[in-house]
Amino acid sequence: MILQALLLVVALMIVGALLIFGIPPLRRALLSKAVFKTYKSILPQMSETERDALEAGTVWWEGELFQGDPDWNKLLAYPVPKLTAEEQSFMDNEVEQACSLVDDWQVTSELHDMSPEAWAYIKEKGFLGMIIPKAYGGLGFSAYAHSQVVTKLSTRCSALSVSVMVPNSLGPAELLMHYGTDEQKKYYLPRLAKGLEIPAFALTSPWAGSDAASIPDSGIVCKGQWQGKESLGMRVTWDKRYATLAPICTVMGLAFRLYDPDGLLGSKKDIGITCALVPRETPGADFGRRHFPLNAMFMNGPSHGQDVFMPLDYIIGGPKMAGQGWRMLMECLATGRSISLPSSNSGMAQMTARAVGGYARVRSQFKMAVGRFEGVEEPLTRIGAYTYMMDAVRKMTAGAVDLGEKPSVASAIAKYHVTERARQVVNDGMDVIGGKGICLGPSNFLGRAYQQIPVGITVEGANILTRSLILFGQGAIRCHPYVLKEMQAAHNPDAEQGLIDFDKALFGHIAYTIRHCLRAIMKGLTGSHFVKVPDSVAPETRRYYQQLTRFSTAFAFLADISMLVMGGELKRRERLSARLGDILSMMYLCSATLKRYESEDRQKEDAPLMHWAIWDTMYKAQMAFDGFLANFPNKFIGRLLNRIIFPLGHPYDVPSDKIGHQVAKLLISPSAARDRLTAETYVPMVETEAVGAIELALNATIEAEPIDAKIRSAEKAGMFRDMPGANVRDVAQLAFSMGVITTEEFALLKRRNHLRDIVIRVDDFPHDYGFYQRQPVAHKAAA
Ligand SMILES: Cc1cc2nc3c(=O)[nH]c(=O)nc-3n(C[C@H](O)[C@H](O)[C@H](O)COP(=O)(O)OP(=O)(O)OC[C@H]3O[C@@H](n4cnc5c(N)ncnc54)[C@H](O)[C@@H]3O)c2cc1C
Numbered sequence: 001m002i003l004q005a006l007l008l009v010v011a012l013m014i015v016g017a018l019l020i021f022g023i024p025p026l027r028r029a030l031l032s033k034a035v036f037k038t039y040k041s042i043l044p045q046m047s048e049t050e051r052d053a054l055e056a057g058t059v060w061w062e063g064e065l066f067q068g069d070p071d072w073n074k075l076l077a078y079p080v081p082k083l084t085a086e087e088q089s090f091m092d093n094e095v096e097q098a099c100s101l102v103d104d105w106q107v108t109s110e111l112h113d114m115s116p117e118a119w120a121y122i123k124e125k126g127f128l129g130m131i132i133p134k135a136y137g138g139l140g141f142s143a144y145a146h147s148q149v150v151t152k153l154s155t156r157c158s159a160l161s162v163s164v165m166v167p168n169s170l171g172p173a174e175l176l177m178h179y180g181t182d183e184q185k186k187y188y189l190p191r192l193a194k195g196l197e198i199p200a201f202a203l204t205s206p207w208a209g210s211d212a213a214s215i216p217d218s219g220i221v222c223k224g225q226w227q228g229k230e231s232l233g234m235r236v237t238w239d240k241r242y243a244t245l246a247p248i249c250t251v252m253g254l255a256f257r258l259y260d261p262d263g264l265l266g267s268k269k270d271i272g273i274t275c276a277l278v279p280r281e282t283p284g285a286d287f288g289r290r291h292f293p294l295n296a297m298f299m300n301g302p303s304h305g306q307d308v309f310m311p312l313d314y315i316i317g318g319p320k321m322a323g324q325g326w327r328m329l330m331e332c333l334a335t336g337r338s339i340s341l342p343s344s345n346s347g348m349a350q351m352t353a354r355a356v357g358g359y360a361r362v363r364s365q366f367k368m369a370v371g372r373f374e375g376v377e378e379p380l381t382r383i384g385a386y387t388y389m390m391d392a393v394r395k396m397t398a399g400a401v402d403l404g405e406k407p408s409v410a411s412a413i414a415k416y417h418v419t420e421r422a423r424q425v426v427n428d429g430m431d432v433i434g435g436k437g438i439c440l441g442p443s444n445f446l447g448r449a450y451q452q453i454p455v456g457i458t459v460e461g462a463n464i465l466t467r468s469l470i471l472f473g474q475g476a477i478r479c480h481p482y483v484l485k486e487m488q489a490a491h492n493p494d495a496e497q498g499l500i501d502f503d504k505a506l507f508g509h510i511a512y513t514i515r516h517c518l519r520a521i522m523k524g525l526t527g528s529h530f531v532k533v534p535d536s537v538a539p540e541t542r543r544y545y546q547q548l549t550r551f552s553t554a555f556a557f558l559a560d561i562s563m564l565v566m567g568g569e570l571k572r573r574e575r576l577s578a579r580l581g582d583i584l585s586m587m588y589l590c591s592a593t594l595k596r597y598e599s600e601d602r603q604k605e606d607a608p609l610m611h612w613a614i615w616d617t618m619y620k621a622q623m624a625f626d627g628f629l630a631n632f633p634n635k636f637i638g639r640l641l642n643r644i645i646f647p648l649g650h651p652y653d654v655p656s657d658k659i660g661h662q663v664a665k666l667l668i669s670p671s672a673a674r675d676r677l678t679a680e681t682y683v684p685m686v687e688t689e690a691v692g693a694i695e696l697a698l699n700a701t702i703e704a705e706p707i708d709a710k711i712r713s714a715e716k717a718g719m720f721r722d723m724p725g726a727n728v729r730d731v732a733q734l735a736f737s738m739g740v741i742t743t744e745e746f747a748l749l750k751r752r753n754h755l756r757d758i759v760i761r762v763d764d765f766p767h768d769y770g771f772y773q774r775q776p777v778a779h780k781a782a783a
Contacts, residue, residue: 024503032503039502040490044568049213049273049326056330057408059478060400065548065587066479068516068556072534072545075591080599081144081399090139094125095149099156099682105442107159108297114159122160123195128167131174136189138173143335143401147343147394152680154347158452161344162298166244167192169336169460170329171201172253172277172316179317179328188251188277200249200287202240202303203329210465213326217256219274221264224309232264233311236276240303247290247301252278254303255329258322265319272323276314284308296452333460337411338401341456342394345422347680348449349387351691352429354678355445356383357667358694359433362701362759367712367728369668369701370432374657377664379428381612384663385655386421387677388609389589389617392596393418409475413585416466419456426450441763445690468574471581476559482509483563509560516557517644523550524647538602541594544614547651548587551621554645555583558628561641565634579628586621590614605673608662615655622652670698687758697755704752707745714740729753 046054061078064070083091101118122128130146132138141149146168153161167173173192176185191197208215217238224233236256246252258274260266278285287303312319316328360371360380370376397414400407426449430437437446457463461470477484485505492498523531528550533542559580562570570577590613597603597610625645632638666673684692711731720726725734732753736746 024500027507028499028503032506033499035506036490036499036502039486042567043487043490044571047213052327053213053330054474054477055484056327057334057406057411057478060403060405060407060410061396061591062407062410062413062475062584062588063479065552065584065591066475066556066559067481068519068553070549070552070587070591072537072549075595076534076536076598078396078399078403078595081142081395081402083145083148084142087141087145087148090141090145091148091152094127095152096682098122098125098127098160099153100684102157102160103442104157104159104448105444107157108295108448109440112297113299114157114163114297118160119163122164126193126195127164128195128198129173129189129193130164131168132177132189132193136185136193138189138193143339143398144395147339147398148680150340150343151347151350151391151394152682154344155351155681158296158344158448158455159298161347162244162296165340165344166201166298167199169340170332171336172199172251174332174336175253175275175316175328176277178332179321179324181313181318184277184316184318197250198245198248199251199253200243200245200303201253201255202238202243202246203255204242205238205240210462212255213273215255215257215273217254219256219258219276221258221260221262221271221312222309223264226309226311231311233309234258234276234314235307235309236305237307238303238305242291242300243287243303244298244300246287246303247299249287250280252280252285252287252303253316254278255325265322268323273325273329274322275316275325275328276310277316278305278308278310278314282308282310293455294451295448296455331406334406334408334411335401337415337460338397338407341460342390342397342414342418345418345456346387346390346394348453349383349390349422349425350678350681352425352446352449353383353387353667354674354681354683355691355694356380356429356432357674358698359436359759361668362694362697362756363433363436371664371668374661376432377661379432380664380667381660382616383425383428383432384667384677385609385612385616386425388596388606389593389613390418390421390425391677392592393589396592396595409471409478409584410588412461412466412470412474413588415460416463416471417585417589419453419463423453423457426453436760436762439762439764441765443690443693443758443761443763445694467578467581469571469577471585472559472577473571473581475581475584476563480559482506482512513557513560513564516553516560519553520550520557520644521647523553524645527648527651537594538597540607541597541610541614544590544594544618547618548590550651551583551618551625552587554625555580555587558583558625558641558645561637562628562632565632565637573633576628576631579624582624583621583628586617586624589617590621593617600676603673603676605666605671606676608659608666609673609677612655612659612663615652615659619652619654622650668698669702687755693755693758697752697759700748700752700755704749707741707749710741710745711735714738 061075064074098121101121102114107114126139129138130141130149134140150161150165153164173189176188188197192199203212205215205217219234219236222233222235223230224235226233238254238256254276255273258271260269260271285305285308287301290299290301293300315322357380360376361369363370371380393414397407397410400410426446429446430450433446437444437450440447482505486502489498489502489505492501528546531546531549533545537545562580566573593610593613600606629638629642632641683695685695686692687696714720714735719738719740720731720734723734732746732749735741
């Protein structure tokens with residue numbers, strides 16, 4: 001009897017729940033209405049500029065990773081970016097030539113600028129107009145070609161790469177192409193394409209850096225004298241800093257807030273952020289002084305103007321685009337961010353991998369190449385595997401732009417993680433080469449990169465902010481299938497329609513969260529062994545796809561629970577938000593690495609690079625889960641989530657030393673894999689160039705190693721005991737005179753020693769260097 005009653009109650013509850021959940025008007029009235037009210041009260045207030053920033057751009061592969069069940073077929077089907085014959089020829093000829101025209105030491109220490117010849121060459125050959133369509137006289141290159149060019153230039157000289165990168169990134173050309181009037185396009189684009197105009201873009205002011213939407217620079221709509229006539233225009237006052245190319249620009253894109261107190265344009269008094277193009281000769285516009293950004297020597301400086309009158313036609317897109325500046329900037333941000341910093345920092349990493357790897361084989365201590373010591377192998381491994389991954393991310397993200405995407409979150413991931421890894425790679429490189437990296441001079445190939453690494457970390461969205469606010473914050477809103485819909489419903493002025501939309505999104509959201517919870521438990525309990533993966537993937541990578549799907553499901557679940565528990569508070573808990581961003585990012589990095597491995601036909605020799613990079617990154621993702629769960633505000637829920645996500649412990653350890661050894665080995669020997677890893681590095685094969693000398697010395701070192709072995713055997717047998725000259729430098733001479741090695745072998749050793757001497761030497765200068773004398777003293781190479 002009791003059992004029957006209980007069954008009846010349970011049945012009634014199920015029917016009741018079905019009625020509530022299954023009949024939308026009923027569930028809206030009984031449930032959603034109350035939830036909607038609470039939701040609206042806790043939803044953080046969002047300004048228009050914040051909304052523009054969050055809603056700009058598109059969602060691409062990162063959306064799949066965010067939503068818990070990535071469709072790997074989609075990733076594998078994305079076309080592999082390729083250069084056209086024209087773009088390839090540009091890389092092989094013009095880019096090579098541009099690199100040969102600059103000498104980084106001369107640029108950074110003597111000229112404090114590129115030489116006039118280098119400037120003339122990059123202008124004439126269209127480097128400054130790579131993104132401008134051919135119809136306007138530009139090169140009309142793909143995003144991938146643009147990335148390839150910047151990557152290679154960055155392996156040579158930062159002033160060269162930044163001077164090319166900036167006009168092709170977010171700035172006047174990009175804004176004109178999207179929003180310019182026909183007259184503005186016809187006038188400026190051909191001139192920008194040919195370097196007749198040098199652009200800069202000034203948004204940042206002393207009072208508004210990361211919080212760029214709060215710029216105090218302002219314009220007042222008014223009448224004034226323009227070219228001898230009274231005209232309607234704007235009186236603009238600005239105080240900007242850090243604008244790249246500003247000291248030499250001929251036209252500056254200027255962002256300011258426009259006001260119309262007298263209603264000359266309409267009823268709106270605060271029109272909003274506006275972007276104008278200000279020619280250098282505009283009376284009152286002041287730009288010409290420069291900053292000194294960490295010895296990088298690209299042009300960068302402040303700009304000022306006080307009540308500068310300019311016509312409304314200066315507004316990009318004309319008066320109708322007044323107030324649209326912020327939206328324009330946010331819409332275009334993702335494209336440049338996908339290319340500039342990921343490319344320049346991949347370039348630095350490629351150069352480090354090539355030159356430091358070579359150096360580590362040429363330089364020997366304790367009678368062994370330093371690159372063979374386990375301790376040195378550790379940083380070499382990071383250099384190799386990170387460079388492989390960074391370049392994979394760079395190429396995949398540039399490829400997305402060529403597919404028509406403006407991937408706001410993926411571009412932020414690429415920017416943040418490629419620049420952070422470049423910092424690690426260059427730091428590791430400095431450790432490996434010891435004092436050689438510390439003493440600056442023409443033969444130091446890494447010191448300037450080391451100095452300049454913070455530039456990439458700071459620009460285009462400073463990294464701490466990007467990690468803390470953008471990666472997960474924007475990701476959650478843009479990539480989640482329901483969050484944006486819920487927010488839009490809350491902001492709907494039609495409250496009734498808002499409730500209908502909210503109810504639909506809410507119940508979709510609930511089902512989505514429950515699904516992910518169940519899937520996370522299943523995948524955790526089964527070690528994700530039953531996750532379906534496309535048959536076409538390389539068998540050695542199969543488990544990575546399965547584990548990534550598992551991590552993606554767990555992440556989706558965690559993201560939802562966090563938003564549910566913390567709501568708007570999550571935005572302020574930046575450490576937690578950053579860790580969620582880390583997990584999403586690590587999955588993106590791994591996807592790009594797997595994509596690269598497949599795209600390059602699963603090169604067997606590259607497999608250690610891929611394996612180490614994936615293990616390291618998955619391990620880091622796991623640590624991000626741990627860090628997040630350990631700091632979850634509600635300890636009980638944190639522990640419960642840990643049980644759900646990792647019911648049988650952690651799937652990843654640190655990457656194996658055995659694979660690490662293979663990676664390090666790959667860096668210190670010439671091979672097709674090393675060439676692929678550093679494919680865009682500019683390597684002038686002459687002794688007088690630091691990177692070229694390493695390459696020549698590496699080849700000579702490898703040729704000489706069997707001869708060294710012969711000498712060592714003779715040494716062990718006691719042949720040179722107590723002989724004068726039996727030291728590390730002169731032992732070859734002794735071995736030759738005692739008939740241990742042949743004339744040809746001795747000649748080879750002499751050449752190796754000569755090259756090694758060039759490579760390991762550092763520059764020195766007169767004691768008063770910096771005041772009177774700037775010429776380094778050339779060294780006599782040892783025989
Ligand atoms: C060499 C160079 C070139 C540049 N080129 C240009 C250019 O061409 N045009 C242009 O307009 N600007 C340019 N900039 C400006 C650049 O975009 C800014 O430097 C950047 O936006 C950061 O601003 P800030 O330096 O004032 O740092 P701040 O805004 O003062 O930030 C300081 C630190 O606080 C962190 N931070 C700030 N807010 C938050 C938050 N909410 N949560 C977590 N962390 C936060 C930042 O990440 C940073 O680490 C350039 C800067 C440099 C150095």
